[in-house]
Amino acid sequence: MYVGGRVPLHFQEDFCGTGLLSTEWLHSDARRTAIGLDLDVEALDWCMENNVNKVGADVSSRIFLFHGNVLQPLEAKLVNVATQYLMQNVTLGDSEDDSPDHKLMKDFQFPARDIVCAFNYSCCCLHTRQELVSYFKHALSALNKKGGIFVMDLYGGTSAEHELRMQRKFPNFTYVWEQAEFDIIKRKTRISLHFNLHKPQRKIRHAFSYSWRLWSLPEIKDCLEEAGFQSVHFWIRHMPDSEDIRSTYGLAAGRDIKYEEVTSFQQQDSWNAYIVGVA
Structure with a gap:
């Protein structure tokens, strides 16, 4: 219900x-x-x-x-x-x-x-x-x-308001989250998602890019x-x-933390x- x-x-x-x-x-x-x-x-x-x-x-x-x-x-x-x-x-x-x-x-x-x-x-x-x-x-x-x-x-x-780059490794690819500079007046940033494929070896830069206002x-x-x-x-x-998960494997990081x-x-x-x- x-x-x-x-x-x-x-x-x-x-x-x-x-x-x-x-x-x-x-x-x-x-x-x-x-x-x-x-x-x-x-x-x-x-x-x-x-x-x-x-x-x-x-x-x-x-x-x-x-x-x-x-x-x-x-x-x-x-x-x-x-x-x-x-x-x-x-x-x-x-x-x-x-x-x-x-x-x-x-x-x-x-x-x-x-x-x-x-x-x-x-x-x-x-x-x-x-x-x-x-x-x-x-x-x-x-x-x-x-x-x-x-x-x-x-x-x-605090980590959401400056440059940031994190990656998660999976068996067939690595996923990279890249956050550009953060404008504290406009509260805007650019988020880019990259993929590094393992087989075949290929990099897909800026597979997705977004101009965001962080409300x-x-x-x-x-x-x-x-x-x-x-x-x-x-x-x-x-x-x-963010310092602890700049490079992690899979989706395990933080999964045991509950929403309240x-x-x-x-x-x-x-x-x-x-x-x-x-x-």
């Missing part, structure tokens, strides 16, 4: 990328539905080919993927047109053009979402307070007003409240110090947080 007092069924994954979370969500209950929204159409196409199309008609008929901007979600265009009419809980609004190739999110009457999420620090891609509040308002408008929740993640700590927890709380959320909650855990709901938290070298806004 969640704060709405019932089993959550309807899920929206903003900045969904390859939509893995949405796909996994559908496996756990045959009544569940998922909406994915992302600006990268290549990632959505990969999701269709490698995730959605391999899970069977029952699951794939309950996911809707949209290509568009989270700041203009209603204008986002449907990507997976083949299965859209199989979903009984969704109806199409009146439209002059009934072709599925032209359907936008605003053309559908989706059930109110029980959960909307924005993970992988994606809200850092929004650089201004106006953009952040606008996005939170869109998220709130999609939520069930009887306990629907918005969830996002954020990282921080603070109070800023996120203020913007969520300004957008209209009833309450905001923080779950935080202390992460291993807090109202106060002392600054650390590194921390990670989940922020929950209640509609």
